[in-house]
Amino acid sequence: MNLKNKTIVMTGATSGLGLVAAKHALMQGAKLIVLYRNPELLKALEDIGDLVPIQADLSSTVSIKNACEQIKSSYPHIDILANNAGIWVFGDRKVTTEGKEMTFMVNVLAPWILIKSLGPLLDKSTDPRIINTASALHQGTINFEDMEYNKSFSGFKAYRQSKLALILMTRYLAVQHPKWAIVSQHPGLVSTSLGREGGFFSNFFFKMFGISAEKGAATLIHLMECDRATIKSGEYYVKSTLAKTTTADSKDMVLAERVVGYLEGVNW
Numbered sequence: 001m002n003l004k005n006k007t008i009v010m011t012g013a014t015s016g017l018g019l020v021a022a023k024h025a026l027m028q029g030a031k032l033i034v035l036y037r038n039p040e041l042l043k044a045l046e047d048i049g050d051l052v053p054i055q056a057d058l059s060s061t062v063s064i065k066n067a068c069e070q071i072k073s074s075y076p077h078i079d080i081l082a083n084n085a086g087i088w089v090f091g092d093r094k095v096t097t098e099g100k101e102m103t104f105m106v107n108v109l110a111p112w113i114l115i116k117s118l119g120p121l122l123d124k125s126t127d128p129r130i131i132n133t134a135s136a137l138h139q140g141t142i143n144f145e146d147m148e149y150n151k152s153f154s155g156f157k158a159y160r161q162s163k164l165a166l167i168l169m170t171r172y173l174a175v176q177h178p179k180w181a182i183v184s185q186h187p188g189l190v191s192t193s194l195g196r197e198g199g200f201f202s203n204f205f206f207k208m209f210g211i212s213a214e215k216g217a218a219t220l221i222h223l224m225e226c227d228r229a230t231i232k233s234g235e236y237y238v239k240s241t242l243a244k245t246t247t248a249d250s251k252d253m254v255l256a257e258r259v260v261g262y263l264e265g266v267n268w
């Protein structure tokens with residue numbers, strides 16, 4: 001698909017692999033609506049193409065809803081929603097100003113709210129796509145009894161669970177919305193700022209062992225651009241192709257239904 005004149009909403013476009021994908025989309029002539037939080041970082045995207053910046057903090061449901069209202073009041077349809085923003089909390093449990101565990105909020109609830117709010121605009125596109133950046137780190141299962149790790153917090157477990165929830169949510173929404181191409185993807189281990197909160201060693205780990213952000217952005221860009229007929233909606237992609245091996249839980253549609261049921265019950 002040619003991205004020229006496509007309207008794309010993207011989160012996590014100011015850093016790492018999202019920044020590469022965002023620059024690419026702008027250079028291809030897309031209208032790129034970027035939900036950003038830091039004006040300084042937005043400068044990297046200015047003067048490239050048709051950029052529509054909307055300030056939004058994905059740790060706040062109010063902020064996300066405001067951003068969605070701005071989009072809905074200005075654009076009759078959108079073609080692609082790329083939920084790429086994500087965080088990994090290192091150290092102590094972090095809580096948003098609204099009392100939600102930070103990983104759950106940014107990695108799961110924010111994409112959920114964006115999909116629910118912007119879904120009607122996607123329905124008006126001739127080729128609607130949602131691309132959720134997940135991770136190969138999605139082992140384990142969903143801790144429904146304590147989804148936000150109130151009792152015993154582990155940033156690693158919270159991150160892993162958030163990506164599993166995203167993969168499952170993707171599978172379930174694909175069944176509910178047959179017109180959409182909705183997929184999840186793993187970008188590889190990428191040299192980005194994802195480990196920023198973990199100090200020197202975690203930063204060093206990503207920088208030392210990660211592939212370049214350009215390579216990390218390849219699957220996301222591929223899923224934005226490839227022919228719709230080649231996309232299997234609901235699936236999980238790695239290296240621009242359907243992933244051959246994922247965990248049993250990440251394919252479990254009963255679990256997927258429970259995740260969506262849980263999210264339907266969250267107040268936002």
Ligand SMILES: NC(=O)c1ccc[n+]([C@@H]2O[C@H](COP(=O)([O-])OP(=O)(O)OC[C@H]3O[C@@H](n4cnc5c(N)ncnc54)[C@H](OP(=O)(O)O)[C@@H]3O)[C@@H](O)[C@H]2O)c1
Pocket residue numbers: 011012013014015016017018035036037038041056057058059084085086087106133134135136186187188189190191192193194195206210
């Ligand atoms: N790096 C890897 O090895 C790897 C592996 C698997 C999956 N992933 C996933 O890839 C995605 C992109 O991450 P990355 O590696 O490129 O890391 P990154 O460089 O840290 O980029 C993360 C992006 O998310 C944005 N973001 C985080 N919290 C936000 C908030 N509260 N409100 C608005 N934006 C927020 C950041 O905004 P700022 O620029 O303002 O900070 C940034 O643009 C994430 O979903 C991550 O989980 C990464």
